[in-house]
Every structure is written in structure tokens, then in C-alpha cells.
Amino acid sequence: MPDLDPRHLRYLIAVAETGSITRAARRLMMTQPALSRALQALERTVGVPLLVRRSQATGLTEAGSVLLADAYELVERSRAAIERARGAYSGAETLTVSAPVCDVLAVSAAGRDFEAGHPGVRVHVVPRGWPERPEELGATAADVAILRDCFDRGNLIVDPLAREPRSVLLPAGHPLAARESLTVADLRDEPVTYWDGMSAAEADHWSGADADPHPRRHGPRVRDTTEVIAAVVLGRAIVFAHGTTLPADELPGLRVRPVEGLTPSTLEIGVPAGARNPLAERFVAHARAGWAPAGR
Incomplete structure (x- = not known):
């Protein structure tokens, strides 16, 4: 079995986090064709498709999401090993x-x-x-x-x-997108994206049910940030997000609005x-x- 190139894992992470090969190439300071060739080489090494290439965004296949979870650990273990070696040399x-x-x-x-x-x-x-x-x-x-x-702090x-306030991400065409601010009750009947493996407390916080105990509608299951944004832009769900996860610029098809009464991010x-x-x-x-x- 051929060995994985650690650089290719970093490229996969960049695409998953930016949702675009073009944006990932800018982050990595390389050309888009070079990044595309490297990603194709990674797919050949693994032997299965890892990316879903669309006109406006690039997402991950189920196999790509599985590899991404391990990619973070593998890349960071490599970095940690280098740091420890440098630290040992320098004292x-x-x-x-x-x-x-x-x-x-x-x-x-x-x-x-x-x-x-x-x-x-x-x-x-x-x-x-x-x-x-x-x-x-x-x-x-x-x-x-x-x-x-x-909500599960383990042995820590x-x-x-x-504490940071959270806002709601809405499709641009949503009837509530024209309003400057909203309340939790305004959004209680909207489908909300959800992640596998959420505890009940995490799910309540993610959906706003901890602030407004009204039954929530499950929107599509998501596995990464790209899928969250896609679900909102396509009008399939809304999502509540804190400041550091909100888009730096308002994306086409997406609106960000403050929500009164929403539990902040901790x-x-x-x-x-x-x-x-x-x-x-x-x-x-x-x-x-x-x-x-x-x-x-």
C-alpha cells in the first residue's frame, strides 16, 4: 500500500475548511492547478473519491470526511514531533x-x-x-x-x-432575512442542521432549545463547515453560530442576523x-x- 504524503493531508484540510479549491490554494500559497493535481494524487493513493467538486464549492465525500478526521491528528502529530525534536535540540x-x-x-x-x-x-x-x-x-x-x-468536560x-453572542445564518430568500434582528421564538419552527454524536445538551444548545424549550425540527445531518453553509444557502436549514465561525464577508445566498434571547457560546x-x-x-x-x- 502506498504511503500518504503529509502535504496532501494538509491540502485536504485546507479544502475542507475553506470549502473551495480556489480559496484553499490561496491559503496554501500555491496555484489552483497544482493543488488540484495534488488532490487527485491523494485520491489515487487512497483509491476512492474524496471530494465532491461543484461549481460554487467543493465538499467531501463520506470517505473524505473519514480521512479528514484522521488527517488532523496525523498532521498535528507530525508537527508535535518536530516541535519536540526542536525543543530537545534548543533546550x-x-x-x-x-x-x-x-x-x-x-x-x-x-x-x-x-x-x-x-x-x-x-x-x-x-x-x-x-x-x-x-x-x-x-x-x-x-x-x-x-x-x-x-458539555462533557471529562476529567478536566x-x-x-x-462568552460570545451567537447569530443565525439564514438563506438570503428567507422571509425573516429582511429583518434586522430576530428572537429565538421567531425561529423555533425552522429546521436546524445537526451533527452525529451530539449529546442531548449539545443538541439543545446547537438548536436554541436550551433558551426556548420548544420542539425543534431536525434539518440535514452535517459533517463539516462546508456542509453547514451549503444547507443554509440551499434553504434546507438554518444554523446558529458565534463570531469566530461566521463568514468574514456576507456570502451570496446567505444572511447573518443577531438573535435576542439565544444562549451565548461559551x-x-x-x-x-x-x-x-x-x-x-x-x-x-x-x-x-x-x-x-x-x-x-
Whole structure:
């Protein structure tokens, strides 16, 4: 069986996160034809189609979504190995912080600021996909976990970090899209996208049922952000999202509106219980004192 090229896994991640080969190529600073050839090579290596290529967006097949879940771990394990090797050579101490993809920019900024005040320390940020799974803290050998709307904190000691208001993403042609603001009750009968493996608490928060206990309608099942956006643009569902997951610019076919009464998104920071790490505790204190979410 041929070996996977780690670069190709990074390319798959970029396409999944941007929803477009063109946008992924810009992020990766390579040409679109070169990226397309690399993705085709990855599909040949795996032996099954991984991408669904559409005129306006590129999504993942079921096989692509399965590979994507492992791709994050494989790429980050490679990066962590390199960081540990560099740290061993330079004598630097490495602190590994696991964070949701949507919060990586803010966590990386906090890491750089922490490094500036702690010479000889490197902060290595490991991105995680959604939904949150505290057990990934152990899986990635992280010292600190950043948790977004996580209701099963596992064996973690957790402190609050931030609370962000959530908005609703609507199809541009939706009857409510013309209004400047909405309430949770206005949207109670709308179908909402859902993710596999959600706990009851996560599902209630995701759909707004924790703020308005009205039976919610299940919209389409989604596996990544691209599928969430596609479901909204195609008029199949709505979705509630916090600031760092909202599109930087209003996309064609999509409208973002504030929602009164919607439970905010909660960001927390945790360390493993029973495994005291003074450096991790200093990072937690530093992050809580100076947390500054990355702007859009």
C-alpha cells in the first residue's frame, strides 16, 4: 500500500475548511492547478473519491470526511514531533495546547504572548474539529485544552475564558432575512442542521432549545463547515453560530442576523485533573487575564 504524503493531508484540510479549491490554494500559497493535481494524487493513493467538486464549492465525500478526521491528528502529530525534536535540540520546554479550529488564531496569539514572557518555552497549538471531545486532550498529549460549548468536560479542571453572542445564518430568500434582528421564538419552527454524536445538551444548545424549550425540527445531518453553509444557502436549514465561525464577508445566498434571547457560546480552558503541570497552570492564568479573541 502506498504511503500518504503529509502535504496532501494538509491540502485536504485546507479544502475542507475553506470549502473551495480556489480559496484553499490561496491559503496554501500555491496555484489552483497544482493543488488540484495534488488532490487527485491523494485520491489515487487512497483509491476512492474524496471530494465532491461543484461549481460554487467543493465538499467531501463520506470517505473524505473519514480521512479528514484522521488527517488532523496525523498532521498535528507530525508537527508535535518536530516541535519536540526542536525543543530537545534548543533546550526549550514545549507546552501543547489543544483548541477548536475556529479559535486557533486567538489561541496562537495568546501562545506567542506567553512565549514572549517565558523565554525558553514554545507553545504548540493543536487544532481540533467539532464537536468537542475532551478525551482528545489525552489523544493529542496536550497539556491544556480550549473548550468551545463543551458539555462533557471529562476529567478536566475547567475555568471560564469568554462568552460570545451567537447569530443565525439564514438563506438570503428567507422571509425573516429582511429583518434586522430576530428572537429565538421567531425561529423555533425552522429546521436546524445537526451533527452525529451530539449529546442531548449539545443538541439543545446547537438548536436554541436550551433558551426556548420548544420542539425543534431536525434539518440535514452535517459533517463539516462546508456542509453547514451549503444547507443554509440551499434553504434546507438554518444554523446558529458565534463570531469566530461566521463568514468574514456576507456570502451570496446567505444572511447573518443577531438573535435576542439565544444562549451565548461559551469558551473555557482546562487542564487534566490529578496531573499538576506548573507551566500549564501559568498559561491558564495568562490566557484568562489577557484573552483577546481574534478579529474577523
